[in-house]
Amino acid sequence: MSSSTIYARVQDSAKQAVDEYASRHGRTMSSAVQELLGLGLTAAADKKFLTPNADELELMRQKLREREIELQKEQSVRKELEREMNSLKKAADLWAERADISVANCSHCNAEITGSDLLILGRCSNCQKSTSTLFSQSKASDSNTLDLMLVLGAVGVLLGLLITSESSH
Numbered sequence: 001m002s003s004s005t006i007y008a009r010v011q012d013s014a015k016q017a018v019d020e021y022a023s024r025h026g027r028t029m030s031s032a033v034q035e036l037l038g039l040g041l042t043a044a045a046d047k048k049f050l051t052p053n054a055d056e057l058e059l060m061r062q063k064l065r066e067r068e069i070e071l072q073k074e075q076s077v078r079k080e081l082e083r084e085m086n087s088l089k090k091a092a093d094l095w096a097e098r099a100d101i102s103v104a105n106c107s108h109c110n111a112e113i114t115g116s117d118l119l120i121l122g123r124c125s126n127c128q129k130s131t132s133t134l135f136s137q138s139k140a141s142d143s144n145t146l147d148l149m150l151v152l153g154a155v156g157v158l159l160g161l162l163i164t165s166e167s168s169h
């Protein structure tokens with residue numbers, strides 16, 4: 001096998017590494033350099049060894065994009081739920097605020113009927129009569145009553161929204 005000479009200036013660390021390789025494998029300096037060059041050339045020729053192929057890269061990028069989209073969706077769903085919870089909380093606060101306000105007078109004993117008497121108990125807390133007939137003969141046009149009805153409507157709508165959004169997940 002004919003041979004040629006390569007004159008190459010390399011960094012001290014590279015020279016040191018070749019020396020170590022030569023002594024570890026019982027090679028002369030020349031055969032160590034030749035072996036290492038051969039290995040390096042094979043690796044460089046085999047592109048797969050050095051870089052992932054284009055299809056694999058594209059697949060990885062696509063997976064990354066899909067994951068980002070999923071993440072964005074999750075975040076927007078969470079924001080929407082937080083918004084709904086806030087609205088519900090506001091309605092609940094408003095409801096708590098109005099629950100003790102007198103909305104009518106009992107048609108039987110004339111005691112004041114509060115929002116919670118009307119909507120939670122369903123009867124007069126004084127005489128225990130049902131409140132179901134109250135609005136036909138009392139101050140149904142009273143602004144408190146109308147406010148309460150509006151609040152209740154809002155709570156109902158929000159509960160509907162929450163149930164719908166929970167069942168769609």
Ligand SMILES: [Zn+2]
Nearest residue numbers: 106109124127
């Ligand atoms: Zn009563």
